[in-house]
Amino acid sequence: MACKMTAVACVLTYFALSLYFGSCYSAEYVYDVFNDEDRDALYYDTFPDDFKWSSATSSYQIEGAWNEDGKGPSIWDTFCHEGGHVYENHTGDVACDSYHKYKEDIALMANLGLKNYRFSIAWSRVLPTGKIDSVNEDGIAYYNNVIDELLDNGIDPMVTLYHWDLPQGLHDDYGGWMNESIINDFNDYAKLCFERFGDRVKFWITFNEPWIVALLGYESGVFAPGINEPGTIPYVVGHNLIKSHAEAWHTYDDQFRSVQKGVIGITLNSDWSEPHDRKNYKHIFASERAMQFSLGWFGHPIYKNGDYPEIMKTKIAEISAGQGLPQSRLPEFTEEEKVFINHTGDFFGLNHYSTNYVVNPTNENYELPGYWGSDVNVPSWKEESWPQSASSWLKPVPWGIRQILVWIHNEYDGIDSYVTENGVSTHDVYDLSDEERMKYYKSYINEVLKAIKLDGANCKGYTAWSLLDNFEWAAGYSERFGMHYVDFSDDDRPREVKDSAKLYADIIADNGFIEDNTSRSLVVEGSVLLTAFVVIIVNTL
Numbered sequence: 050m051a052c053k054m055t056a057v058a059c060v061l062t063y064f065a066l067s068l069y070f071g072s073c074y075s076a077e078y079v080y081d082v083f084n085d086e087d088r089d090a091l092y093y094d095t096f097p098d099d100f101k102w103s104s105a106t107s108s109y110q111i112e113g114a115w116n117e118d119g120k121g122p123s124i125w126d127t128f129c130h131e132g133g134h135v136y137e138n139h140t141g142d143v144a145c146d147s148y149h150k151y152k153e154d155i156a157l158m159a160n161l162g163l164k165n166y167r168f169s170i171a172w173s174r175v176l177p178t179g180k181i182d183s184v185n186e187d188g189i190a191y192y193n194n195v196i197d198e199l200l201d202n203g204i205d206p207m208v209t210l211y212h213w214d215l216p217q218g219l220h221d222d223y224g225g226w227m228n229e230s231i232i233n234d235f236n237d238y239a240k241l242c243f244e245r246f247g248d249r250v251k252f253w254i255t256f257n258e259p260w261i262v263a264l265l266g267y268e269s270g271v272f273a274p275g276i277n278e279p280g281t282i283p284y285v286v287g288h289n290l291i292k293s294h295a296e297a298w299h300t301y302d303d304q305f306r307s308v309q310k311g312v313i314g315i316t317l318n319s320d321w322s323e324p325h326d327r328k329n330y331k332h333i334f335a336s337e338r339a340m341q342f343s344l345g346w347f348g349h350p351i352y353k354n355g356d357y358p359e360i361m362k363t364k365i366a367e368i369s370a371g372q373g374l375p376q377s378r379l380p381e382f383t384e385e386e387k388v389f390i391n392h393t394g395d396f397f398g399l400n401h402y403s404t405n406y407v408v409n410p411t412n413e414n415y416e417l418p419g420y421w422g423s424d425v426n427v428p429s430w431k432e433e434s435w436p437q438s439a440s441s442w443l444k445p446v447p448w449g450i451r452q453i454l455v456w457i458h459n460e461y462d463g464i465d466s467y468v469t470e471n472g473v474s475t476h477d478v479y480d481l482s483d484e485e486r487m488k489y490y491k492s493y494i495n496e497v498l499k500a501i502k503l504d505g506a507n508c509k510g511y512t513a514w515s516l517l518d519n520f521e522w523a524a525g526y527s528e529r530f531g532m533h534y535v536d537f538s539d540d541d542r543p544r545e546v547k548d549s550a551k552l553y554a555d556i557i558a559d560n561g562f563i564e565d566n567t568s569r570s571l572v573v574e575g576s577v578l579l580t581a582f583v584v585i586i587v588n589t590l
């Protein structure tokens with residue numbers, strides 16, 4: 050009898066332990082709120098062998114040396130110096146002082162195991178007035194030094210030609226992006242960069258986030274040059290940005306590609322717009338409308354057919370008419386321009402940070418002409434329960450990056466895509482154990498892996514924003530995006546490694562996510578032992 054009781058107890062223990070150990074290797078989640086087993090569980094696999102691991106910065110946000118060695122002023126120098134636009138009137142005058150500390154920065158990249166580094170050239174450092182007759186050899190020398198130091202460390206440069214710091218002279222002369230004279234000047238500048246740096250730079254991005262340039266620079270005015278003219282001007286700016294991009298792409302394609310053998314594309318930014326109810330076709334349409342107004346505004350002409358998305362053309366024309374205007378606020382491309390613009394991107398660069406739910410609009414409103422006032426008209430929000438970063442606009446929603454990569458893949462015929470920015474902010478406190486950033490990178494990179502392995506997206510690289518804490522535009526230094534802490538109160542701007550840098554280095558070293566086998570072997574060993582034990586007990590009965 051006692052033996053029988055022991056046997057029963059053993060069998061029960063056996064089941065209890067199997068359950069316990071079994072749960073050790075069931076699904077793992079990074080965020081408590083995102084715990085749908087089919088969607089959010091961590092996925093174990095590695096990236097393709099040639100996957101490009103990178104990290105990004107931009108000139109105005111890190112360089113400092115705003116007026117050294119012949120650099121001319123940019124619209125961001127003016128905007129910051131004017132006061133009243135940026136948190137506590139912070140400026141990029143010194144920033145991370147990378148102009149003097151670039152070797153230290155590149156040593157940090159080498160420690161991360163980076164294979165690529167995305168940075169931008171300050172147009173007014175190489176051409177102080179913005180015009181081709183003003184070449185500043187000291188400025189050219191700086192970027193030559195950066196590029197050579199990168200290559201010495203086995204890191205390939207990914208170079209952005211324009212990350213928002215327009216030479217002030219071009220804005221003063223003719224209104225910068227509002228005037229199509231900019232197309233020639235941008236092309237001259239791009240050509241100079243191909244000539245001087247293209248022997249070593251094989252990856253070019255013409256523009257960082259034209260959507261932000263047009264809307265934050267000219268519709269809301271919260272970014273330089275601070276113009277607040279909703280309605281038509283932001284679309285004119287967008288038009289000139291697209292034409293400038295196409296011109297530079299053709300210059301590279303015609304005059305440099307055959308010798309230099311690089312690629313050139315553009316980087317577009319967007320949140321993912323998730324239909325709130327995927328069974329409601331109106332929510333699906335709302336998502337599509339929102340995506341076409343963000344990525345499609347620039348992506349459709351450049352990657353699809355040389356022209357704006359149909360929904361943008363019809364909606365803006367209809368709303369403009371409703372506003373009593375004689376013609377659409379969205380400019381038109383000529384037939385020749387469409388042919389010239391079509392397929393001027395060798396890859397699709399994506400900057401992505403967050404996701405929104407969207408639902409269908411009730412009806413069009415004509416009150417406030419403008420992109421946000423009347424044109425997009427897709428109600429969107431972020432759930433209260435989603436985690437919050439230090440930036441009001443940024444809530445981590447890891448599954449969104451998988452959706453947006455698949456959308457790009459389907460919309461643009463399987464084009465090669467690169468995540469050229471992705472990251473999260475923490476508050477301005479000294480804390481090297483940046484748990485929230487670790488969670489963000491781990492979950493987002495894992496979702497990129499799913500997009501590639503499970504959905505077949507042609508994503509070829511991932512870039513973490515940012516290498517360093519830096520000047521976060523209108524938020525100044527109040528929001529930190531870096532994997533390295535920078536002390537902005539110290540003249541030396543010392544850098545310190547945060548835990549997220551170590552996590553990123555591990556992911557790069559493993560080229561993805563390798564399952565920890567300890568729990569699995571515990572289950573196997575535990576089961577074998579217990580089975581043997583039960584067999585022995587039962588046999589002795």
Ligand code: GBH
Binds near residue numbers: 107258400514523530
């Ligand atoms: C990227 O833009 C930029 O390329 C990079 O330079 C920047 O540091 C990084 O993001 C982090 O922001 O609340 O009205 O001030 C991403 C797009 C631009 C979205 C700024 C949020 C703030 C709008 N972001 N924007 S506002």
